[in-house]
Amino acid sequence: QKEVEQNSGPLSVPEGAIASLNCTYSDRGSQSFFWYRQYSGKSPELIMSIYSNGDKEDGRFTAQLNKASQYVSLLIRDSQPSDSATYLCAVKWRGSTLGRLYFGRGTQLTVWP
């Protein structure tokens, strides 16, 4: 059974702080990792993807991948109230040649002014 687990939240941080979102996955054969943001009542939108161990930065967002620990995280620096949303972690397994992604249940983030 392929599982993707996220810290259950909700997570609440003050404006300007760093928000840290975590995700673990069950299968060492995982290949690609994605973070989606979903505002209430809207559909998920891709914000970050990462494929290799280490950090990947894009503006205020940093994705961190540690395949040995089967762990991927998303850091949001200088958090803004507009970052308040549910963040979904998604994983593609190497054997999943049909492009299927496995999603975690999401972590709800609230950034308060």
Added chain:
Amino acid sequence: DVKVTQSSRYLVKRTGEKVFLECVQDMDHENMFWYRQDPGLGLRLIYFSYDVKMKEKGDIPEGYSVSREKKERFSLILESASTNQTSMYLCASSSGRGQLNTEAFFGQGTRLTVV
């Protein structure tokens, strides 16, 4: 920009009706997916398709069927709608098979209420 369009934003149907949810993508993607999303349960995959006329069951296919007659269009069919199928339905598409960057792009969602 990738565009995935679902035919309806909101839909209200009666129990027992046959319901069609349509999804169209304009990026020539091979893969298309139907999910439902319920509070506390996350995204659950109903069906997916990797080519025209090809389909695979996801985790919760019972009560649903799909059709993919053209590459750009993927339809979800509720054969006989029931109240427990009230949910947000999300269509997604992605490119290629076995490629690294198979990120999925989502439509705007259809909120279906079965009364």
